[in-house]
Amino acid sequence: MLEIIVADYIETAAPVASQQIARKHELSVSSATIRNDMAELEEMGYITRPHTSAGGIPGDLAYRFFVERHARTARPSRQFEILVRGSLLADSGDPDEWARRAASLLSNSVRNVAIATPPQIATAKLKQLQLVHLQETQALLVMVLQDATVRQRMVNMEVALSQEELTDAAVRLNKLLSGKTTDQIKTAWDADYQPHPADDIVVVEVLKALVEEEQAHDVRQYTQGLHHILNQPEFESTHSAREAVEVLEDGVALKRVIINTGKESGIDVIIGEENPQENLRPYSVVLARYGIPGEATGVVGTVGPTRMDYTTAISSVRYLANFLSELLTALGEERP
């Protein structure tokens, strides 16, 4: 039931009515029954109605259900596969160019904005980090990188820690993180880090932010297909369209999302309000990381209205990511 509504709404962009469902899908139930079911769905928060006597439009929850239940398993069209192979195998062996073409291909496939970053080689290695006591609850976090550059930041801690306690914490954190690239740090973090009772939460948070910033520093990203936005009915008003273009063209919000995209060869689907980046809440993002984990990885994905065609989006992104990974490992073996 819910899936029909979502699929219909994705296609038509209009509130879906009970009678339409009954007619279109030749179900053996009448519109009245459907109305009852829809009332239930509304109560559970899956769909809303623009006004009392109108059809239902799915909310983020409904899309989430749809994605988990149906869209994840889809395969890309044969045509898309051929196009990708043709375009990416031709010509250049330049990974930068691959990213640009991937964005272009994806954008055409999903008829939405697509983004891609070229594979980034994780260069910045952490040498050491220090915590210096300043006052009561204030400390300085100093991060020394392998290439001798230094990053620092003030921390306002939750509890007052002495210099000894801070040094202790620094030693612990160094043991875990030093010698690693920012990329590896992010990975190690999720896997190995266990909060130590003596660690101050704020210190950890600031460190995290600092590492992310370092990563973000020069992520180059290619954006393609901005014009697709203007075709979508949700952006018919100039205002919303302008906002969308502004956010996507600028790209810092996306950059933040990209950095947090996991590497476990899965597809990240972030639907509407789920997005930690406030600017991106009106949209959905489908992202995948590709490349060789820990060595050189990039990201491909697409951004669109929450009412986007998740099925082809997910399958296209997955196929592209896999193919780019293949290309990249082949390149690595060729020139060792």
Added chain:
Amino acid sequence: MLEIIVADYIETAAPVASQQIARKHELSVSSATIRNDMAELEEMGYITRPHTSAGGIPGDLAYRFFVERHARTARPSRQFEILVRGSLLADSGDPDEWARRAASLLSNSVRNVAIATPPQIATAKLKQLQLVHLQETQALLVMVLQDATVRQRMVNMEVALSQEELTDAAVRLNKLLSGKTTDQIKTAWDADYQPHPADDIVVVEVLKALVEEEQAHDVRQYTQGLHHILNQPEFESTHSAREAVEVLEDGVALKRVIINTGKESGIDVIIGEENPQENLRPYSVVLARYGIPGEATGVVGTVGPTRMDYTTAISSVRYLANFLSELLTALGEERP
């Protein structure tokens, strides 16, 4: 008179009425007089009216007049100069980065789309060109470049030329062009080429096209500020906005225009219908080439509706181009 209308229309985007002019500018004439003058301007083709009883809106001719008469001489705002210096002197010495920032700065200044290409080093030098007789009026134009790559193209000539005549022509053209970079060829062309009676026009045209294509091959361009178009009233309808974004995002039309931008340190202003590129006819383009002629040059400029603020556009583009040229020559002297 005409200048007032143009300036007013640029500001308000609404048809300018005779009474408004009389009131706003405190002229010592009445609205009736202005009406008479405007009727004349309409007859001369400078302005048109959306309907019988409406004010006048300037046409391409009027903008051309305005640009030549007023906009060319303007100086950029002090604020813009400071911003440019601050942003471009800071940090990196990477010309690619300069181009990106220049586009960004310009886009903000003119509140329109801005484009910039990083300085391209003219590498491809012409070694030799040959003309081979095939049939009656058909010949093959072969272009051999310094790096041993070969470009060829068929030519359907206007008159039948023998192999001897073709060889003759090739010798003449070689004398003029060989050893030069594609960049220098373009320059030499405008300056030194005099049509020889025995040269076939079509041959020359094809050669020209071939050189241009070679240049276009990998011009990287940075586009900034697409969102500005959505603010302009001329792109209120989703349709026209989408078309604009499509053309500008794609960029091949712009590429063609960029290649033909002269190097004589002038500002190229292409207004509406004047544009040889059909896709760009609804817009105006203000472009300047910067860098070291014959060695490494790039282009900065802006694209917007024909009703654009030519005064700040021209002054901003000029200032940026000059400043980028300075930066580039400084870089050249530093590392010889």
Added chain:
DNA sequence: AATTAGCAGTCGAGCAGCGAGAGTGCTAAT
């Protein structure tokens, strides 16, 4: 207990009509 038919009620889209306001073109006077 679930399903269905029927019906009253709600809401939005589209259309015509209207009046106000802005601005022109023309004519006659200066």
Added chain:
DNA sequence: ATTAGCACTCTCGCTGCTCGACTGCTAATT
């Protein structure tokens, strides 16, 4: 050559209207 005056034109926003699409509810049916 300029200007005042006036009739005419066109746009824009408002109102009220109808029509059609849907729902929610109730009562009947399986």
